Amino acid sequence: MCVVCGCANKEKTDQSASHEKELRGQHHDHDHFHSHSHEHPHPQSESHISVAASTGDLHYGAGAANVSVPGMSQARAFRLEQNVLGENNRHANHNRDHFVEHGILALNLVSSPGSGKTTLLCATIEALQQRASGLPVAVIEGDQQTSNDADRIRATGAPAIQINTGKGCHLDAQMVGDAFSRLPLLHHHSHHANHSNRSHDHHDGADTHADHDRHGGILFIENVGNLVCPAMWDLGEAAKVVILSVTEGEDKPLKYPDMFAAAQLMVLNKIDLLPYVQFDVARCIAYARRVNPRIQIVQLSASTGEGMVAWIDWIMTANQRFPGAQESAKPPALTERIAALEAELLVLKARVEEA
Numbered sequence: 461m462c463v464v465c466g467c468a469n470k471e472k473t474d475q476s477a478s479h480e481k482e483l484r485g486q487h488h489d490h491d492h493f494h495s496h497s498h499e500h501p502h503p504q505s506e507s508h509i510s511v512a513a514s515t516g517d518l519h520y521g522a523g524a525a526n527v528s529v530p531g532m533s534q535a536r537a538f539r540l541e542q543n544v545l546g547e548n549n550r551h552a553n554h555n556r557d558h559f560v561e562h563g564i565l566a567l568n569l570v571s572s573p574g575s576g577k578t579t580l581l582c583a584t585i586e587a588l589q590q591r592a593s594g595l596p597v598a599v600i601e602g603d604q605q606t607s608n609d610a611d612r613i614r615a616t617g618a619p620a621i622q623i624n625t626g627k628g629c630h631l632d633a634q635m636v637g638d639a640f641s642r643l644p645l646l647h648h649h650s651h652h653a654n655h656s657n658r659s660h661d662h663h664d665g666a667d668t669h670a671d672h673d674r675h676g677g678i679l680f681i682e683n684v685g686n687l688v689c690p691a692m693w694d695l696g697e698a699a700k701v702v703i704l705s706v707t708e709g710e711d712k713p714l715k716y717p718d719m720f721a722a723a724q725l726m727v728l729n730k731i732d733l734l735p736y737v738q739f740d741v742a743r744c745i746a747y748a749r750r751v752n753p754r755i756q757i758v759q760l761s762a763s764t765g766e767g768m769v770a771w772i773d774w775i776m777t778a779n780q781r782f783p784g785a786q787e788s789a790k791p792p793a794l795t796e797r798i799a800a801l802e803a804e805l806l807v808l809k810a811r812v813e814e815a
């Protein structure tokens with residue numbers, strides 16, 4: 461939860477700093493087992509923390525904000541999160557409109573670090589080149605540091621833009637919009653120059669999407685490896701795909717429910733390792749469905765290629781499942797054929813009018 465991680469915005473940092481100052485002024489003594497003067501508030505006195513009577517287990521997500529921030533009230537944490545996410549959602553809606561206008565299917569790949577997102581993307585791009593050669597595919601790569609993953613993607617021939625988030629633990633919609641405007645293959649405009657200007661608004665009437673090329677394509681967004689925060693950030697994608705590898709344990713959907721609840725598809729990766737690890741596939745699927753009864757599941761190995769066909773099928777038919785991305789994933793041959801038929805129709809109409 462990013463209000464806590466400190467990646468939310470400057471207001472948060474400033475507020476936290478001032479709260480910390482206030483707290484530092486509140487030295488107080490008390491008489492339980494460590495009776496020294498100290499600087500932290502009593503957890504037990506906070507109404508948003510629930511304590512299990514039998515074990516003493518602490519649950520910090522029991523308040524209105526579902527999260528505890530040192531020095532910040534539940535109401536304030538809740539408000540702050542609403543402000544930050546509200547701003548993000550405005551950018552996300554803009555991205556979504558933009559993707560739809562370009563006929564692009566955008567998929568947001570989320571997982572813990574090392575589940576195999578980049579390996580899967582490289583294998584996916586190669587498989588798509590076989591299945592639908594000519595279908596534009598591009599990647600936005602998110603990591604805290606390095607451009608290693610974008611370099612791996614570019615080696616496949618697909619264009620990629622790396623976003624380094626610094627201390628940030630997730631991609632946000634504005635970052636994705638900025639990166640998308642720099643992706644040449646998916647983003648042909650007759651007004652490219654304007655895209656360097658953040659305040660440029662596609663929807664201000666004078667500058668509509670009418671001059672965009674609607675050639676379709678797929679945009680993969682590899683989020684920062686983090687099974688928690690990216691769940692709450694809408695990037696304008698058609699769907700979130702959560703990747704879980706069999707080395708991580710089958711209980712992850714229950715432990716990190718937000719991510720599995722937000723995803724339309726769970727890719728269970730590294731199934732080539734099943735003989736060597738203790739991992740109950742059926743139980744994992746049951747847990748995922750408990751959190752999200754509608755989640756779809758594909759089992760595969762990005763390394764060996766086993767199960768990849770089902771994943772590619774899912775991508776190629778995704779346009780039917782996500783309204784607004786109808787043009788996406790449509791093979792270019794089909795798009796060209798439709799354009800040719802429309803041109804023929806125009807000629808026929810003109811002839812009829814002449815007669």
Ligand SMILES: Nc1nc2c(ncn2[C@@H]2O[C@H](COP(=O)(O)OP(=O)(O)OP(=O)(O)O)[C@@H](O)[C@H]2O)c(=O)[nH]1
Pocket residue numbers: 571572573574575576577578579580603609684685686729730731732733760761762763764
């Ligand atoms: N055995 C096996 N190893 C895999 C598979 N997919 C990925 N790996 C390995 O898992 C490790 C991590 O893979 P990456 O593709 O870098 O994972 P990632 O999710 O992109 O990692 P981050 O970007 O750091 O979050 C690498 O050593 C891969 O070779 C698979 O299907 N089977």
Ligand SMILES: [Zn+2]
Pocket residue numbers: 461462463465466467629630689
């Ligand atoms: Zn975070």
Ligand SMILES: [Zn+2]
Pocket residue numbers: 577578579609682
């Ligand atoms: Zn990666």
